[in-house]
Amino acid sequence: MDQVTAREASAAPASPGRDDAAAGPVSAPAGSAAPHLRAVLAGIGAYLPEHAVSNDELAKTVDTSDAWIRERTGIRQRHIAAPHETCAFMATQAARAALADAGVAAGAVDAIILATATPDQAFPATAVRVQAALGAGGFGFDLSAACSGFIYGLSVADAMIRAGQVRNVLVIGAEVYSRIMNWQDRGTCVLFGDGAGAVLLRAEAGGAGGASARGILSTHLHAQGDLADILYVDGAVGQPDKPGHLVMNGREVFRHAVTRLAEAVGEALVANGLTGADVDWLVPHQANMRIIEAVGRRIGLPAEKVVVTVDQHANTSAASIPLALAAAYADGRIRPGQLILMEALGGGLTWGSALIRL
């Protein structure tokens, strides 16, 4: 698959753009509940660093091979950020594309939720850097849930929209994992890449209810902190002599990933009275082809209904789902009205699922 650029990702609208994009919260009048607000996906955008690195190129600097990486993971290449391609820069590019796609002005954004495990600074939040770069209003914060960050972000945004607190919310996943890799550790450095993806969620009132309604139908979040030590970043914030590197027990992560992700997608379907046959697309976290296939099989989804970008992007953590979404949207696979199931698992362990009708 070709590289997804911000321009391609914003080529065609997911839904008619709005020109009445007034800024500010959509709070219901005092004493009345918000009128069945739903979080509708109005725009999708993505950004990938210019520089792509093939498995063969990596094999020149670390003891590995294209065959080993492809057989074990499905990865063929990954994009690696240049110095100017910071987390905030990539997030801003993806956000701009999502806004353009939705036809919404930056000034109408009420909130920016930026999921990342690789912020440019401990603080301020990368989200407020993005806010400034976009010229957006409202507020913003970073969300730390590793590879599950985008699903967590969707869940928080959905709750805020349903509560009537915000109208237009950017949910962004942006990662620069190349900066936390131990480039001598072949067990991890071949697996990850950099990039950013964003969606604009918009509050919409009324309409059909149940699983035929547009927007986020459900989200399910989980964490199990006693498994923190199977996937983490060592080193410490504020100690430049101890740069943090990703450390992983791959076999343990693999074992938990298949079980937990299968549970999470099952949970989403049961909560909405649906089966795998109702799903148009599974857009999974892109960690490893074998995990993706195993989860698809558990819900009886044929491979043609699973969006795969891990071959081109490798694992971009919180950015992987919106990047995959943008790729399938740009090439016309994902269309309005379709039912999209997303799932992710990452360090924490954290995991979860989201079901959305475009």
Ligand code: ACO
């Ligand atoms: N190239 C060549 N050989 C390698 C490499 C490499 N890049 N990495 C490890 N090896 C070697 C090991 O040294 C070992 O050699 P040995 O038998 O001589 O000791 C051998 O390959 C097997 O190593 P394992 O770690 O047991 O390999 P495994 O088959 O488990 O595959 C992998 C490793 C791909 C990491 C797998 O465990 C996996 O996919 N785990 C899931 C982890 C994951 O996706 N993490 C992403 C973050 S979490 C998430 O996003 C879900």
